[in-house]
Amino acid sequence: MYEKIFESTKLAQPVVAGDSWQHLCYVSTWDAFLSQSGGEWARVFRDGARVKFGKPSGSYAMLGRVKGFPAYWSQWTFKVHPAFEINGLPNPNEVLNPNWNIGYSLGPSSSSGKFIDDVNQVYLHQPSANRIDIHSLEDGRKVGEIVHNAGEYFAAIAWVQPGQVAGLCRTSGKVRIMDYLSSPRVLATGRLDPFKVAGYDSAFHLFFAIGTDYKARVYCREAWPAVLSAPVFDPPTVRGLKGNLVKTRLTGQDGEPCPGWWVHWELADAGGGLRGSLDNYVTKTDTAGWAKSRYFGPDDNQPGSGKIKARVVLS
DSSP states (O other), rough: OOOEEEEEEEEESSSSOOOOEEEEEEEETEEEEEEEESSSSEEETSSEEEEEEOOOTEEEEEEEEGGGOEEEEEEETTOOOOOOTTTOOBTOOOOSSSTTTOTTTOOOSSSSSSSSEEETTTEEEEEEETTEEEEETTOEEEEEEEEEOOSSSSEEEEETTTTEEEETTTTOOOOEEEEEHHHHHHHHEEOOOEEEEEEEETTTTTTEEEESSSSSEEEEEEEEEEEEEEOOOSSOOOOTTSSSEEEEEEEETTTTBBBTTTEEEEEEEESSSSSSSSOOOOOOOTTTSSEEEEEOOOTTTOOOOOOEEEEEOOO
């Protein structure tokens, strides 16, 4: 699970009782988020403060776009319009898909987010809860796909950086970071708390969500360590003065790897004194979450046993 670094006491709720948030996008010119419900657009800040900004037209549905700015699909014309950079609202004078009309079956909804990259002329659509199809904006043909196996439609597909998006699942909180351009695939996985709406802050590389309780939450894009496995030898047979590889794996709450953390190694007395030595007493976890060191047995050629301990310091 991604590390939650802030939770508001303020409640970012729509003004009208019974109304509910449907979409959310980061607007860099505000350094804040634009949230759309059935009855309002609102500017929402990281501390949960909400300012009503306008009333949306029923014909526009928000979707993700490059650089994090929102775009808007019209259910009447099947065209996608960019947002004005100043206010984040639809610019009806510009069209991002002039050559191909995106019909009802492919358009965004409150339960299934879409994404348009007009720079590279592609459109991301979810045909199922486990796959994203990549369509050409020139003629609508499918040019690729990403099998992510989240088992739930992404309520939002948000821009992360050039060629990468984050898919966010509303009910389970699952997150998939995906490459859709150079080699379509899942790059990383994570999880947030279940939410009403969520998006990605591409300026500070944070996830932002309005929870089911309407509290605003900010998450660092880093899996928070939950489990450090017992050290094991690879191969399992330990040999004398040879440098024997020993490793341990650091993972998050959902079993995802935690790279870049320092693991501290220690030799402990198992009843016969300290035996042997370690090559490194502090090592860093790799991209798969593994930290590794080497153990050298004692030089007296006498049998015996010892303990190797590993720990990680959470600051």
